[in-house]
Amino acid sequence: MSRYATRDSITTAQLLKRKHAGERISMVTCYDSAFGRIVEESPIDVVLVGDSLGNVMLGFDSTLPVTVDHMIHHASAVTRVVRRPLVVVDMPFMSYQVSVEDALRNCGRVIKEASAQAVKLEGGSRIVPAVKALVDAGIPVMGHLGLTPQSVHTLGGYKVQGKGADARKAIIEDALMLAEAGIFALVLEMVPAELAAEITRKIAVPTIGIGAGAGCDGQVLVLHDLLGFDQDFNPKFLKKYANLGEAIGGALTKYDKEVKSGTFPTAKNEF
Ligand code: KIV
Numbered sequence: 001m002s003r004y005a006t007r008d009s010i011t012t013a014q015l016l017k018r019k020h021a022g023e024r025i026s027m028v029t030c031y032d033s034a035f036g037r038i039v040e041e042s043p044i045d046v047v048l049v050g051d052s053l054g055n056v057m058l059g060f061d062s063t064l065p066v067t068v069d070h071m072i073h074h075a076s077a078v079t080r081v082v083r084r085p086l087v088v089v090d091m092p093f094m095s096y097q098v099s100v101e102d103a104l105r106n107c108g109r110v111i112k113e114a115s116a117q118a119v120k121l122e123g124g125s126r127i128v129p130a131v132k133a134l135v136d137a138g139i140p141v142m143g144h145l146g147l148t149p150q151s152v153h154t155l156g157g158y159k160v161q162g163k164g165a166d167a168r169k170a171i172i173e174d175a176l177m178l179a180e181a182g183i184f185a186l187v188l189e190m191v192p193a194e195l196a197a198e199i200t201r202k203i204a205v206p207t208i209g210i211g212a213g214a215g216c217d218g219q220v221l222v223l224h225d226l227l228g229f230d231q232d233f234n235p236k237f238l239k240k241y242a243n244l245g246e247a248i249g250g251a252l253t254k255y256d257k258e259v260k261s262g263t264f265p266t267a268k269n270e271f
Contacts, residue, residue, distance in 0.1 A: 010045050010086040012118065012140045012184040018045075018217070019206040025185075025218025027088075027208050028226065031057050031074045035223060036081040044085055046208075048120065048220060049075040051090040051150070056224050063149050066092040068106050075114035088142050089116040093150040096121050096130050103130035107139050120187065122148035124174025128181045135182035143178040145171055146212065147190035160211070162191040172199060179203040187220060188212040190237070211237030 018025055027046035030039050031053040039047055053074050054066040068091075075089045089110045096103035107119045118140035121127050131141050146161045155161065162171040172195075175186060185206045188196045193213025200207040200215055209216030225233060228240040229248075258264035 027220035079115040
């Protein structure tokens, strides 16, 4: 199978058309080919290889330790099997903040080595020079404002952003600047719903919300969260569409019991 886009593949241009046609966009995270195959067969539009893989797949307690090599390793597993949805890869902490040259080199690696179609960078005015250089180099960029987990220590925790008048104004200005710099879409995380709706009206590119209300052009959730892997993780913005944590735990308990009692394998499983 070709590793490149097919005739059915979702493009950044199609996402823009969706916004103008008032059609919503669905995005989920994905970090490996097991889930990639399932997402490929679903109607989901955009796959984000999020740096949330640091928490979900690697057991870190934040996204800060994630490296470009981690992202390439996981994104490659996804792009080996995902053809139709657009694949966007998060650039990890300190892979694009030091200089524009660094951003170009690291994003270029993700596009070349992992066959990603676009990258996502967190931040506002500070990253505008990098966004312009990447777009000039032919690399599509998704922005990310509001709760930007790579700045957790500056933000003082994982909490709603853009609440006061100044914070609200700053996020709107950042969104306008990023749109002007050439991003093709913008993630808005944990901001008041009416602020996200205002940004959605003000910028020409699609907004994708997480904890940002129904006024965005699309929604994103972490795949393992929406599938209910962690029974103790229940933030307000999350809706669980399955309870896989419990289902998998139950299956493992049953398997263990059958192995230990000698009821598995049976003659049906023998050669
Ligand atoms: O890394 C991630 O999963 C993300 C989404 C929550 C938007 O950035």
